[in-house]
Amino acid sequence: MPSALFSPLQLRSLTVPHRGWVSPMCQYSCHPETGEGVPNDWHLMHLGSFAAGGAGLIMSEAAAVNPAGRISPLDAGLYSDAQAEGWERIIRFVHQYGAVDCKIGAQLAHAGRKASTYWPFSGRSGSVPGSDGGWVTAGPTNQPFDGYSEPAAMSEAEIQGVVADFAAAASRAVAAGFDTVEIHGAHGYLLHQFQSPLINTRTDSWGGSEEKRNKLMLAVVDAVRAVIPDSMPLLLRISASDWAEGGVDVGISVRLARAAAERGVDLVDVSSGGAVAHQRIHAVPGYQAGFAEQVKREAGVPTGAVGLLTSATQAEDLVANGRADAVFMARAALRDPHWWLRAAYELGHDITWVPQYERAVPRHGF
Numbered sequence: 001m002p003s004a005l006f007s008p009l010q011l012r013s014l015t016v017p018h019r020g021w022v023s024p025m026c027q028y029s030c031h032p033e034t035g036e037g038v039p040n041d042w043h044l045m046h047l048g049s050f051a052a053g054g055a056g057l058i059m060s061e062a063a064a065v066n067p068a069g070r071i072s073p074l075d076a077g078l079y080s081d082a083q084a085e086g087w088e089r090i091i092r093f094v095h096q097y098g099a100v101d102c103k104i105g106a107q108l109a110h111a112g113r114k115a116s117t118y119w120p121f122s123g124r125s126g127s128v129p130g131s132d133g134g135w136v137t138a139g140p141t142n143q144p145f146d147g148y149s150e151p152a153a154m155s156e157a158e159i160q161g162v163v164a165d166f167a168a169a170a171s172r173a174v175a176a177g178f179d180t181v182e183i184h185g186a187h188g189y190l191l192h193q194f195q196s197p198l199i200n201t202r203t204d205s206w207g208g209s210e211e212k213r214n215k216l217m218l219a220v221v222d223a224v225r226a227v228i229p230d231s232m233p234l235l236l237r238i239s240a241s242d243w244a245e246g247g248v249d250v251g252i253s254v255r256l257a258r259a260a261a262e263r264g265v266d267l268v269d270v271s272s273g274g275a276v277a278h279q280r281i282h283a284v285p286g287y288q289a290g291f292a293e294q295v296k297r298e299a300g301v302p303t304g305a306v307g308l309l310t311s312a313t314q315a316e317d318l319v320a321n322g323r324a325d326a327v328f329m330a331r332a333a334l335r336d337p338h339w340w341l342r343a344a345y346e347l348g349h350d351i352t353w354v355p356q357y358e359r360a361v362p363r364h365g366f
C-alpha cells in the first residue's frame with residue numbers, strides 16, 4: 001500500500017511533495033547584533049536541517065507583522081527589508097537542499113496583549129519592561145493576560161493599521177520567495193484575542209457577537225488574500241478550543257473555518273488553547289486531532305492536525321483515514337530533525353535522501 005502521509009498535496013498551484021510538515025516554532029534568536037527581527041545563521045541551521053531531513057513543508061516561526069507584534073524582543077519579523085533578506089537566504093537553502101522538493105511558508109503573527117514578554121530561556125518570565133527593551137502592548141481591551149502588563153485598548157485606526165501590516169508582511173513574504181503564507185489566528189495572540197468571548201468584550205463593530213469577534217480575523221484573511229497571488233495557497237492557524245467555560249469551542253471554530261474558506265483560505269491548521277491562563281488542557285497523544293477532523297468534516301475545508309503527534313503510524317493513520325490532510329510536528333521534529341526520512345522507512349515509502357547522506361540510507365535496516 002502506498003503511504004498516504006507521503007502522498008503529494010495540491011493546494012492551488014502549489015504541489016507539496018508530501019503531508020508531513022514542520023509546525024511553526026519561535027526560536028527567540030534574532031539578536032540586536034544580527035538585526036531586529038532578522039533571521040540569522042541559527043534559523044538557517046534550524047529550518048535547513050528539516051529540509052535535509054525530508055520534511056514536505058516547513059512553516060516559519062511566527063514572524064511579527066510589526067515591531068509591537070513580537071512575542072519577545074528576539075522574535076523574527078517580516079516588517080523590514082532586512083528581515084525579508086534574512087528569510088530569502090533561508091528560502092533559497094530550503095529550495096536548493098531539501099531532500100524532497102521541500103516547500104516553505106511564512107507564519108504571520110501579531111501577539112497583541114501577549115507581546116513584549118521574556119523568551120523562555122532568558123531566566124525571567126512575564127512582561128519585559130520598557131527599561132529592558134519592552135513596549136506597551138495592545139489588545140481588544142485593556143484587560144491583561146494573567147501576570148502580564150496592561151495593554152492599551154486598540155482604536156479603530158490601530159485595528160485598521162494591523163490589518164494593513166498583515167497585508168504588507170504578506171507582500172514581503174511573496175517577494176522573498178515563500179511558497180505559502182499562514183495567518184496565525186491561534187494561541188491567544190491578537191486575532192484570537194479578538195475572536196475569544198473570554199477576552200473580547202468590546203461593544204463596537206469589533207466585538208459583541210460571534211460575527212463581530214471574527215471580523216478582525218476575516219479582515220486579515222481578506223487583506224492577505226488580496227495581495228498574494230491567486231496561485232498561492234493561504235493557511236490559517238486557529239485555536240479550535242479555549243479549553244475554558246464560555247470560550248471558543250469547536251462549533252465556533254467550524255463556523256469560522258467555513259467563513260475563512262469562503263474567503264480563500266485553503267487549509268486550516270487546527271491547534272488549540274492559549275487564550276486564558278485558567279485553561280484546562282487534557283494533553284494526550286493526538287489531543288487536537290479530533291478538532292482537525294471535525295473542522296474538515298463539518299466546514300468542508302482541508303485541515304492540518306497538530307499536537308503530540310510523534311509516530312509515523314499515527315501520522316499515516318490520520319491522513320489515510322481522511323481525518324486530516326497534513327500533519328504538523330513541532331517537538332518531535334526538534335528531537336529528530338530527520339524525522340521524515342525515518343518515518344518513510346518505517347512506512348515502507350521510498351523517499352529521496354540528500355546525496356550527502358546517501359551512505360546512511362537504511363537499505364539493510366538501521
Ligand SMILES: Cc1cc2nc3c(=O)[nH]c(=O)nc-3n(C[C@H](O)[C@H](O)[C@H](O)COP(=O)(O)O)c2cc1C
Nearest residue numbers: 023024025026061062306307308309329330331332
Ligand atoms: C519551541 C516551540 C516554539 C513554538 N512557536 C510557535 C510559533 O511560532 N507559532 C505557532 O503557531 N506555534 C508555535 N509553537 C507550537 C507548535 O507549533 C505546536 O503547535 C505545538 O508544539 C504542538 O505540537 P507538538 O506536540 O508536535 O510539539 C511552538 C512550539 C514549540 C515547541
